[in-house]
Amino acid sequence: MPGQTNVKTRANHRSSAGPLDEFFRLLRANGLLSTIRRIRSFLLLKLHKNLVDRRHEGRESVATSAVIEIEPDMVVGANAAHAVHYSPTPRKVFKWLMECVPLDIRQCTFVDYGSGRGRVLMAAARLPFRQVIGVEFSRELHDDARKNLATMPRALKRAQGVRSINADAATFEIPQGPCVLYFYNPFTGNVLDAVLKRISNARAERETELYCVFFNMENLAGIEMRYRFERCKLPFWPGLKLKLFAPYTYAVCLVLRQDRYQ
Numbered sequence: 001m002p003g004q005t006n007v008k009t010r011a012n013h014r015s016s017a018g019p020l021d022e023f024f025r026l027l028r029a030n031g032l033l034s035t036i037r038r039i040r041s042f043l044l045l046k047l048h049k050n051l052v053d054r055r056h057e058g059r060e061s062v063a064t065s066a067v068i069e070i071e072p073d074m075v076v077g078a079n080a081a082h083a084v085h086y087s088p089t090p091r092k093v094f095k096w097l098m099e100c101v102p103l104d105i106r107q108c109t110f111v112d113y114g115s116g117r118g119r120v121l122m123a124a125a126r127l128p129f130r131q132v133i134g135v136e137f138s139r140e141l142h143d144d145a146r147k148n149l150a151t152m153p154r155a156l157k158r159a160q161g162v163r164s165i166n167a168d169a170a171t172f173e174i175p176q177g178p179c180v181l182y183f184y185n186p187f188t189g190n191v192l193d194a195v196l197k198r199i200s201n202a203r204a205e206r207e208t209e210l211y212c213v214f215f216n217m218e219n220l221a222g223i224e225m226r227y228r229f230e231r232c233k234l235p236f237w238p239g240l241k242l243k244l245f246a247p248y249t250y251a252v253c254l255v256l257r258q259d260r261y262q
Contacts, residue, residue, distance in 0.1 A: 098213075213253075
């Protein structure tokens with residue numbers, strides 16, 4: 001990335017306490033079950049990074065593995081307060097999630113909300129989607145994604161079109177036709193509410209199906225109930241792989257038709 005940038009890689013500012021001290025700190029703060037889940041997530045993320053994702057880093061113009069904090073002066077729109085740090089989806093987890101979508105993806109547009117440096121866009125481009133779109137409100141992460149897409153070998157791209165858009169997700173119009181809409185905990189609060197309402201309204205106005213794929217999203221049950229998303233039963237093999245090796249919660253949901261939100 002040329003010049004100086006406001007993108008900050010998350011550093012570990014904790015003291016030099018050993019693993020056992022850190023375990024007991026987590027145990028006191030979160031309880032036993034939550035601590036076990038956190039350790040499991042940490043170990044699975046390390047497994048994905050070291051066994052799968054690291055092999056792809058050399059082919060990326062800008063490495064997608066770093067966790068990035070979003071600074072207010074990096075974004076378009078007025079919703080910087082609702083941003084969540086950028087963290088990439090493990091590639092295998094994304095592949096298994098797409099295998100669970102019950103649509104012919106050759107007719108579908110794929111949208112990644114909070115697409116960051118473009119790892120998921122590049123993975124989706126390898127699948128035969130009609131169109132792949134990333135929506136990212138950080139200017140610098142959007143520029144990084146464009147560089148990665150530009151240097152991706154043409155022979156690997158099976159999607160008919162792939163692009164990154166620098167925009168506020170709350171104002172992004174849902175594309176026409178069937179869509180797969182991907183969320184890796186990209187934003188919170190009013191932005192998330194506005195986006196999910198826009199998706200529900202789009203489904204109320206059209207016959208074609210919309211599916212939301214959620215990864216590491218908080219309050220999934222509440223989202224499903226409020227916006228009338230119906231969780232899909234997952235196919236056996238990809239569902240089993242996700243159950244065993246996904247570091248966070250996940251769901252594939254059909255957007256049900258309902259009256260428009262006002």
